[in-house]
Amino acid sequence: MTTRRRDAVARVLGAVGLLIITRPASNTVSAQQARDSTRCDSVVAAARVDSVNAGLFISAARRSGDPLTTMYLNYLTARIVSTFVPPKPFRLTVFEGPPLMRALRPRADTAPQLRAPTVTGVYRAISTQDSGLVQVKVVRASLMPGFDEAAIEAIRTAGVYRQLFTPPDDEDSLTIDVRISSDSVEGSRRFVAASFPRMPVVDAVAFKTNPVPGFPVDAKLEGLTAGEVVLRFVVDRTGHPAMETIEVVRETSSSFLLDAIDVMPGLRFTPASVRGCAVAQTVDYAFSFLLPVAGPIGASGTSRTSRKGPRLRH
Numbered sequence: 001m002t003t004r005r006r007d008a009v010a011r012v013l014g015a016v017g018l019l020i021i022t023r024p025a026s027n028t029v030s031a032q033q034a035r036d037s038t039r040c041d042s043v044v045a046a047a048r049v050d051s052v053n054a055g056l057f058i059s060a061a062r063r064s065g066d067p068l069t070t071m072y073l074n075y076l077t078a079r080i081v082s083t084f085v086p087p088k089p090f091r092l093t094v095f096e097g098p099p100l101m102r103a104l105r106p107r108a109d110t111a112p113q114l115r116a117p118t119v120t121g122v123y124r125a126i127s128t129q130d131s132g133l134v135q136v137k138v139v140r141a142s143l144m145p146g147f148d149e150a151a152i153e154a155i156r157t158a159g160v161y162r163q164l165f166t167p168p169d170d171e172d173s174l175t176i177d178v179r180i181s182s183d184s185v186e187g188s189r190r191f192v193a194a195s196f197p198r199m200p201v202v203d204a205v206a207f208k209t210n211p212v213p214g215f216p217v218d219a220k221l222e223g224l225t226a227g228e229v230v231l232r233f234v235v236d237r238t239g240h241p242a243m244e245t246i247e248v249v250r251e252t253s254s255s256f257l258l259d260a261i262d263v264m265p266g267l268r269f270t271p272a273s274v275r276g277c278a279v280a281q282t283v284d285y286a287f288s289f290l291l292p293v294a295g296p297i298g299a300s301g302t303s304r305t306s307r308k309g310p311r312l313r314h
Contacts, residue, residue, distance in 0.1 A: 040277030047199045047274050052116050054196040056180060059188035063124065063175035066168075074189070079158035080178065081191045087146025092117035092196065094143055094234055094280045095272060097203045112200035112274075118282055120181040121148055122247070125155050127165040128173045134159035139177065141244040143234055143280060151180055204235045204272040204281045211266040213259035215291050219252075227252030227289040229260040237278040239269045241285075249284055260287040 058077045062068050095115045122140035127133065136152045155178055159165040167174035179185065182196070219227060230249035234242040241264055251257040272281035 043277050044199065044274045044279060048197040049114055049200060051195040051197050053193065054116065054182055055190045055193045056119065056182060057184045057188040057190050058178065058180050059185055060176055060178045061187065063177055065171065065174075068176070073187070076158065076164055076176070077178075077189060077191075079161055079164060080154045083157040084154035084180075085150055087144070087150055091145050092119070093145075094118055094282055095199065095201050097201070097272060097281045097283060110202055112202050114198040115201040115203075115272075115281075116196045116198045118182050119144060119147070120183065120245075120247075120282075121151050121179070123148070123151055123155055123178045123180075125159060125165055125176045125178065126173065127159070127167060129167050129171075134165045138244070140179075140247055141242070142180075143236075143242065143245065151178070199274050199279075201279065201281070202273045204239075204283060205270040206283075206285070207268045207270070210268060211263045213256075213263050213287060213289070215289055216255040216259045218255040219289070220291060222253070222255070224253065224255075225291040227256040228286060229256045229289075230284055230286045231260060231264070232282065232284050233264075234280050234282050235269045235271055236280050237271050239271045239278075241265070241267050241269075242280070245282075252289070256287070256289055259289075 058081060060068075060073050060077050060080075094117060096118045097113075097115060119142055120140060121138070121142035121144075124137050124139050126135045126137075134156055136155050138148050138152070142148050142151075165174055165176065179188070181188075184190070229251045232245075232247040232249050234245040236242045243264065246261070246264065248257065267285070269283075271278040273279060
């Protein structure tokens with residue numbers, strides 16, 4: 001391991017602490033809500049039971065066009081890691097959770113389960129032959145204070161080094177997605193090990209009255225009679241889906257995906273909580289589409305939260 005890489009790892013290890021905070025519901029939170037939030041910050045932080053070994057993983061992939069070589073991607077991610085300066089304190093704000101069903105409320109839905117925090121951020125770097133500049137935007141927000149800004153700065157800095165984001169000579173632009181997460185995905189590499197605290201979390205529960213999308217006309221015209229879309233997102237402290245955190249886990253077709261996303265703003269949940277204080281939690285929410293033989297066209301939806309621990313995503 002090079003001195004530069006050891007320094008980068010040391011910076012991250014030094015920043016990964018045991019501080020757990022809750023996230024304000026909005027920028028216009030009232031004074032009373034602010035006081036409650038402060039109280040809950042202390043309650044949640046004091047609820048730590050034990051800790052689990054965790055890590056941060058980084059991966060990169062070209063958005064479109066010919067795939068980039070493994071050597072290039074490894075070099076690119078190494079440069080990003082070497083310049084990544086994580087926020088201090090390292091505020092863990094989102095928890096993992098178990099599978100849930102939309103229409104079936106678990107019998108033990110008030111029994112707390114030990115859950116660890118989770119971190120995920122996805123960032124898109126775009127460069128063109130004309131400008132040569134690297135523009136970086138957030139595709140999937142981490143909801144961790146300061147984390148997205150630190151990742152964007154590291155990607156921009158890495159792009160300056162030897163013009164890593166310069167498009168191929170015969171192409172006008174280059175778009176690369178960079179993912180930094182506590183969950184491993186195919187092609188990712190661990191760049192730091194850490195210890196995440198586990199908390200007694202009462203998991204989020206989907207409302208039985210959540211809207212379901214209709215069976216899309218385009219899918220019917222394509223001859224499809226069934227389909228499924230699974231979206232991963234964060235349920236915030238108010239029980240609303242955080243739209244800036246949506247990721248597509250799998251989809252049968254783009255028609256089903258568009259209809260599923262259309263109803264997302266209407267989804268509601270009983271938020272996860274730690275000792276009575278609401279906390280954010282990542283969920284996987286599945287929409288199952290079935291074309292009836294007769295009668296009105298409809299669909300049904302179910303949800304499940306992401307499983308604990310590193311896992312592969314497709």
